[in-house]
Amino acid sequence: MHPNIEFMNVIISANNLTKIYGEKETSVTALDNININFNEMQFTAIMGPSGSGKSTLLHCLAGLDRPSSGQIYLKDSDISTLNDKQLTKIRRDSFGFVFQAFNLIPTLTAEENITLPASIAGKKPDMDWVKKVVETVDISDRLTHRPNELSGGQQQRVAAARAMATKPEVIFADEPSGNLDSKSSKELLVFMKSVVEELNQTIIMVTHDPYAASFANRVVMLKDGKIASDLEEPTQEEIISEVTALSDI
Amino acid sequence: MFGFTKRPLFLIAWKNLKTYPVRIFLTTSSIILGVAVIIASNIFSESNKSAFDNLFIGIYEGVDLVVQPIQEDFAQGFSGDGGQGPVSFEVKKIPDEKIQEIQNLPSVKAAWGDVLGYAQYIKFGDRKDCHSLSEECPRETILVQNGFAPTFGAAWDNNPYAAQWSLVEGKPPTNIREVVMDVLTAENHDFAVGDKVTVLAGATPATFTISGIAEFANVGSPGGATFALFDFTTAQKLLDSTGKVDLINVVVENNYDVNEVKEQIASLDSENLNVINAQEAAAEQADSIKQGLDFFNTILNVFAGIAIFVGAFIIQNTFRILLLQRTKELSLLRALGTSKRQIYRLVISESLFMSIVGSGLGIGLGIGLAVAVKEGLQYFEFGLPEGPLVLTTEAALVGLAIGVTVTILSSLLPARKASQVSPMEAIRDSISTPKGKSLFIRLIFGTLISTIGFGMLFGVLFEFLDLPTLSSLQQVGFGAGIIFIGISVITPSITKPFVFIFEKFYNLIFGILGKLATENSKRTPRRTASTASALMIGLTLISLANVITTSFKAQAETLISEVILADYQVSAANVFASPGIPTGLSEELLELDEVTKLSRTRATVVGYNQRPLILGAVDETVFDLVKTDDIEGSREGFLKKDTIGILKQTAEREGLSVGDEVLLTIPEEGEKGFTVSYIFDWTTQPPAEFFVLLENSSFFSDESLDTELYFNVYEKTPELEEKINSIVDGYPGVAIRDEDGLVEEANNQIQLLLNVIYGFLSISIFVALFGITNTLSLSVYERTREIGLMRAIGTYRKQIRRMIFIESSIIAIFGAALGTGLGIFFAWSLIQTLADDGFTVFSVSISQTFLWIGISIIAGVVAAILPAIRASRQNILEAISYE
């Protein structure tokens, strides 16, 4: 049985999650026996130095990569043993994604990109919800535009809107503001926060930027594939000092 | 580090090819095929030529001179292509006495005659179902033939000096009841020594005993013909040569000069005898057969040309694609200081390597193909002479040269483009698709070219432009060619509008995948278009062939129902296999009460103005049974004695009108004058050009064969049909058809031709497949990230594959639709041009058209299998990672 079943609001969790890349001598342990729970309606930031395993953790949680050992539970079902088809269906129906770059299909309009997961599923998107999302991320007037007609910030907001459009259980974001200028970056993060607070979404975001992380309810620090610290509602200063502490060792 | 190699780029080129053998295959696949067809056709024809040379040299081995009769002037060059069916052609022969005369010359060691004519072996099948118990039920007669080869009868010669035929089994024919059969026919049709066999030679079939089975100069039978070999006098009697021979073989005494003897014999009767050296005779006979093979060879070469033409498109496309995939590598070379010129040379030297490898493979494949063709023909009992396959150095070099030239030429443009890659490209992260020059310029340029083509084509159709030196057919052909080139130039500019047409439809059926696929094909219109063009070529030719033949079929159908007014038509079952219809048949038919009207047609070759023409003799009733149109004069006039009727075209050509005198040279009758009384149009294939009434012309009365019969019956009933059939069954080699039968027969012949053409043109579709595979591979490669992203957000592998299939189908439909449209249009133009020659029906077979579009789409999907699998297996993380 799920070990953390007592947390009623746990949405996704990792149990003894280990990820090793490569063969014997040249192998790299990207994740080293990680145990972690993520709660519903929370905005969690995963931080850590470069190469600490942030992306790997996100990919494993999101069903984009397979753990070498350990389990991933979505609610109380183990998704680490699913086949490609089943995983794909989970990604489509239960998860949303915002990547650092190349988030949108260049031949589709913003609106088509936003409804893409629903279209792939052959479902009619919930238009009331989509409208609400689109208003929240403030791109209503750019819907008929193609990605190359949008600014970087707008593109990321469209991506965020797409990630939310299917009312997923969890939204995964890998350095979503990494390529943006500070103004667009702030706008995006404000929207993401409001999505969690107002639309009751759950976001797990990888970032190395303490400012970005300061928008989160919780910050998990990784180092060498292990959880180094876990901060609840930290301020930006607390985060910076923690990051500095980690990189000093 | 490259210090010890003077040519680092050459080395890179070589390494590249060694590392990516698949590239060589993809790029050169079309060249391999094209070269293979060229080589195969060449080997095939060369081998047969040499085999036929040997065969005919074999025939005349031991013979020094051949004595032939000199034919009447008008008949010269007429033999062999009588064309219109069985015409009793009065060939001059040599009287028997001449053999003795020649033999008596002291310089002649031996002289003997040859007789050759039509003879048809007949087998009887099972008794047909028949209802009447009292009568004897007729059995089905089967005309024995090897493939489509002719059927001959000849004299068995057991001359000690030269044996053309040698016995494999049994003994020579010694009396009027015996025949020797060629071994090919015996094997194909299961005959053995001692069997009884029916042979139709002349008018009446007779039964013989097979006394022996013989082979001809080491082959079963020359050219696959069936041979019935009789003893000399029997052969003369059966083959309409009583007391005569077709030629005389002469062996010269050892101590005489052959050329002197030649003069000697010629001087015996220089008016009637022509003496030639045996080698010459062999070469002459071999040549006439080789010409037939040349025609076959030409057809094969045309198809090889098409394959290579399509191949050029694909090579160019593939090169562009491969180079695009290597943009990074090339730009790195540029960044390291390689000049544009050097990059250009790098690419060209790669294409040189590839072309040599490709052409080499093509030659190898060609040899295999030739073996297959030979085996295939043997399987179908064509009886080609045995002999080794000959690949001349010349042919191999030509194949190599064509392969190399086409490949290099096709790589010039892509190489130029590659050399222009910016050194910065290496540093950029994204895989960029280069922006092409304006499609608008293409549109204008292409429109201009097509306009010229349309001008030429419509110039003929609407009679406003008639280019000198070109016939209207040529002008239309050239116009069509120019339109085709123009359209090829335009295609990239019309890709978007074209895709737009069925975008909505695709979105509706396939949802977002349809949308993505259509958007994708619009993204690189140039590439989509050039890939589609390769398919377009094949489909243009296929639909052209399809429409032309469908129209011909429809034409034949209307023609037959319009112009054959008779209920039944009787003719020789096979114009090569039987000499005509014995006159007894018409007599028997006329005895039936139900036969209300019957007309006979006979024909012979006569001389007019020193040229051969066919003179036909008809019954008056023919005008009620076959549709004819009065042009000048009257039918009543034609019924008078010593008058002649002339076909409209002939009258026009010869400048004859009613009342003119015509002087004809009639074999064995001499010159005879006629008054033109009637000029008319014979709306079907006319049996002759000049006509006389059968009852007025004594010189036709001793003919024992009719060429055609038409007759009407009181009422068509199954019982009557059976009665008629049982009468006709008594005349083997004669076929009876009603209207449906005629239509069916015409259709079958046209369909057979069409199928052969389809077979060859499928090669071009096959070649186009490789182009689609290449294009899609690139498209998938370029969209690595896009596809990865789609997978990440929950697109099934199956859906990714489907998307690629849809994209492929768009390319295929684009090419197929353009090709089909062009083909139909060209066919229409062609038929309009031929309107004056009597082609009036334009008919498109919708089912065949859609069949081929369907085949193209399926081909497109098949071509997409590999790229689709590759796309769906793409590693998601690699695609989305950003470092």
Ligand SMILES: Nc1ncnc2c1ncn2[C@@H]1O[C@H](COP(=O)(O)OP(=O)(O)O)[C@@H](O)[C@H]1O
């Ligand atoms: N596909 C891979 N193959 C081999 N090693 C990898 C692969 N992906 C990541 N790694 C290694 O795993 C470790 C964690 O990487 P990653 O999760 O990308 O770290 P982060 O995102 O925190 O920078 C690094 O040492 C990295 O080199």
Ligand SMILES: [Mg+2]
């Ligand atoms: Mg990372």
